[in-house]
Amino acid sequence: MSGEFCCFYCGQVQPKSECSSEHIIPACLGATLEKTGTRHVCKSCNTRAGKDIDLPFCRDWVIESQRFFQGIVSRGKRPSTRIGRIDWDRPEHVDVYFLEHKVIAYRFRAKTNESCVIFGSIGQGATPEAIGVVHKSLKDKFANHRVINPGEEKTDQERELASAIDAMGRNLKLIMTADLTAWDRAVVKMGLGLACLYFGEEYTRSQQADRLRAFLWENDPDKRDEMPLHGSAGLLSQRDHKQSQFFHGDKSTHAFYLAEVGNKIGFFAGFFGEYENFLEIDSVGTFCGRLPGALMRGAVWIIDPKKKETIGPISLEEAIHRRSEERRIAAEREFAQKNQSSNDFKEDA
Ligand SMILES: [Zn+2]
Numbered sequence: 001m002s003g004e005f006c007c008f009y010c011g012q013v014q015p016k017s018e019c020s021s022e023h024i025i026p027a028c029l030g031a032t033l034e035k036t037g038t039r040h041v042c043k044s045c046n047t048r049a050g051k052d053i054d055l056p057f058c059r060d061w062v063i064e065s066q067r068f069f070q071g072i073v074s075r076g077k078r079p080s081t082r083i084g085r086i087d088w089d090r091p092e093h094v095d096v097y098f099l100e101h102k103v104i105a106y107r108f109r110a111k112t113n114e115s116c117v118i119f120g121s122i123g124q125g126a127t128p129e130a131i132g133v134v135h136k137s138l139k140d141k142f143a144n145h146r147v148i149n150p151g152e153e154k155t156d157q158e159r160e161l162a163s164a165i166d167a168m169g170r171n172l173k174l175i176m177t178a179d180l181t182a183w184d185r186a187v188v189k190m191g192l193g194l195a196c197l198y199f200g201e202e203y204t205r206s207q208q209a210d211r212l213r214a215f216l217w218e219n220d221p222d223k224r225d226e227m228p229l230h231g232s233a234g235l236l237s238q239r240d241h242k243q244s245q246f247f248h249g250d251k252s253t254h255a256f257y258l259a260e261v262g263n264k265i266g267f268f269a270g271f272f273g274e275y276e277n278f279l280e281i282d283s284v285g286t287f288c289g290r291l292p293g294a295l296m297r298g299a300v301w302i303i304d305p306k307k308k309e310t311i312g313p314i315s316l317e318e319a320i321h322r323r324s325e326e327r328r329i330a331a332e333r334e335f336a337q338k339n340q341s342s343n344d345f346k347e348d349a
Contacts, residue, residue: 006204008038008196009045009189011213018042022049024193026186028058029254029271030072030305035312036256038197040204049189053216057186066272070252072305103134107142116146181221183233187277188216190256191267195281198258198299198313199290208282230280250323252306259298259316260288293317 004013008022022041025031041049057063066072095107105119117138119131138147192212196204203209211229218224255270258281265282282288291297298316303309314322 005040006201007042007045008040008193008204008209009049009213009216010042011204011210012042014042018044020046022046022193023054024197025190025254025256025301025303026054026058028054028063028067028072029303030308031254031303032308032310035310036194036197036301036303038193040196041193048217052219053182053185053189056182060182062275063271067305070272070306099134099138103130105134105138107145115142115144116148117142118148181224183277184224184231185216187231187233187267187269187279188212188229190269191258191279191281192216194256194301195258195265195267195287199287203282203287206282206286208284208286212281230283231278233275233277250326252304254303254305255300255319256303256312257298257300257316257319258291259296260285260291263288265291291316296320 003016005016005019006012007014007018008024019039020041020043021033021037021039022045023031023033023037025036031037095109097105097107099105099119103119105117107115107117109115119134119138135147192209196209211227215224215227215229218227250273253273255268255273257268258265259268260266263285264280265285265287267279267281269277269279271277288297291299292313292315294317296316298319299313300316300319301310301312302314302319302322303311311322
C-alpha cells in the first residue's frame, strides 16, 4: 500500500501524511539524516523519541564533555560547559566547568564562607593570554565570587581545595550525571531504527522489533530491568568488556553496526572509540543471511562528528580494511615525522 508506512518505533501502519524526518542516530553525535535517518517514523513517535530518549542522552555528561573537548557543534549549539560536581565528603560543593581555551574551572560554594572560583589550564593547553581572557570572563560571570588565579595567594581553605582538586581522579569523585537509563533507551532506539532501516519492513513487523519497542516505551525503569533484553555496556579499555574485538571506531568517530554473532544479530554502538554498547537485535538469526560479507557478516556505519561525515552502510570486512589502512597511513606519517625531527637534530648537532 503506497499511501501507508509502518512506523519503526510504534510498529503501527500510518498514513503517509504522518511521516516525519527522524535522526535514528541523534544529531548531537554529528549524524546526518542522509545516511542514518528515515522518514518511516510517525510524527508522534518522533516527538516522543526526541524528548524522552535523544535529549536525556545528548545531555549526558559523557557525551557533553566529549563534544566539548572535540569542539562538536550540533544544530548550531555547543555542548554545555558545566560537567559535574565534585563530591568530597564536605557540606560545600564544587561545580566543574570546562571553558574555552582548554581551561577548567572549579566553582566552590561554601555554606558559610565566601564562594570562589579556581581555574587553570587543562594540561599545558592554555596560553597565559588565554588564562587572562578567561580570568576576566569568570569575574564577569561570577560577580559574587572570588576568582582565583592559579598564581595568586590563597587562603588555607582555598589551598586545601586546590590540593583536593589536584588529587581529583585519585581521591575525589565527580558526581557525574551519567544516566544509564538514557543510555539504555538511546541504544535500543538506535539499534531498532538501524535494523528497521537496513532489513526493511519485514524486520519492522517482526516479534524481535516488538520486543525492543516494548522496552523503548516502558517508562518504569524497574519494569524495563525485568524485560528479557540481552546486552551489555562498558569501556573498550576494560579488559572484561570487549564485545567488538574485531572493529571499533577511533577517538574521533562513532561506529555502529549490525553483525552476525553466533547465528544471532547484534547491534554494536561505539561512541568516541571508547564507550561501547551491545544489544541483541535478532535472537533467531532470520536476517543473518542479509548482512554483507563472506567471513564476517555485518553492516557498518561510521560517523565522524567533526567533519559531519557518515560512511555506510558498508560491510564489516570493508570497515576493518579501511581502519587498518588508516592506521597504516597514520603510522607511516608518524615514522616520517620522527625521522624528520631526528634529522633536524643531527643537523643542529
Ligand atoms: Zn510511530
